[in-house]
Amino acid sequence: MDRRTLLASLAATGATLAAPWARAQGAYPDQMIKWVVPYPAGGGTDVIARQLAEAMRVSLGQQIVIDNRPGASTNIGAEIVARAKPDGYTIMSADNAVLAFNEHLFNKLPFNPSKDFSYIGAIGKFPLALVVNPDFPAQDFKSFLAYAKANPGKLNYASPGNGSPHHLAMEMFKNRTGTFITHIPYRGAAPAMADVMGGQVPCMFLDLASGLSIMQSGKVRVLAIGSAQRSKLLPNVPTLAEVGVPNSEVFAFQGILGPAGLPGPVVQRLNSELNKSFTTPAVQKRFADFGMEAMPGSPEQFFALARAESQRWGPIIKATGVKLD
Structure with a gap:
């Protein structure tokens, strides 16, 4: 050939x-x-x-x-x-x-x-926000931080699971504020939110995609948001930087x-x-x-x-x- x-x-x-x-x-x-x-x-x-x-x-x-x-x-x-x-x-x-x-x-x-x-x-x-059960004694971020520092190891927080953005957001928050809050991991955002709303766990970092409706309805109290600027959907909620936790942008x-x-x-x-x-x-x-x-x-x-x-x-x-x- x-x-x-x-x-x-x-x-x-x-x-x-x-x-x-x-x-x-x-x-x-x-x-x-x-x-x-x-x-x-x-x-x-x-x-x-x-x-x-x-x-x-x-x-x-x-x-x-x-x-x-x-x-x-x-x-x-x-x-x-x-x-x-x-x-x-x-x-x-x-x-x-x-x-x-x-x-x-x-x-x-x-x-x-x-x-x-x-x-x-x-x-x-979408950003993550620090939320608490409405019956939690802290009414704003300053009082939440004071409570956490006064009660090291006595405060629990929920997350959708180990390694989730919500988990790491709180761990970064703890590291930068010198607080000791115990992690309670769940299998997903829905059960974690349900227990925060029900008061079984007092707080968590919650993403707007999962929790915006309950934030706006008052079923949880929003203390701060982890975005660079305030959210148009939650205009009265300060950013973490505004309440004294700089360089803490947390988003999913x-x-x-x-x-x-x-x-x-x-x-x-x-x-x-x-x-x-x-x-x-x-x-x-x-x-x-x-x-x-x-x-x-x-x-x-x-x-x-x-x-x-x-x-x-x-x-x-x-x-x-x-x-x-």
């Missing part, structure tokens, strides 16, 4: 091999997509995922099924996705825990957050991951549909109701945000001494 014939044969073989993928590119998605949520149903992460899944289902033309896989500080859900086939049919909601915290909290993880995932796109972020952020090795066209399609979903009235209303700031952008921007937050929180977590294994 001469060189010209060989090259022609190779070209034909390459075209034959590429044809199935070319067809797959044009067909994606052609089956149901599983969206893993590493928290129980009912919390803010779950509600947001379901709202986005419905918006994206319409434009993708395929069913998106939410698969709640809580546990192990989101590591259970993250490991499922990291080990999934990289075909675009298994994705997940990932927050600070997967993206920035756990690599500093665990000596060994079943995944590497910077290498074992395909970053699809950021969803949004979320995005969508898939397993490492997702084909570029699949990533771009999912990213495009995610960004498109932010313009739908239903998603815009949900985000507004939750005090959530949408973060449309590229996969590269999402990856850069996650790595920057990991670098910011690494020294904070080390200073608190929190380890989860």
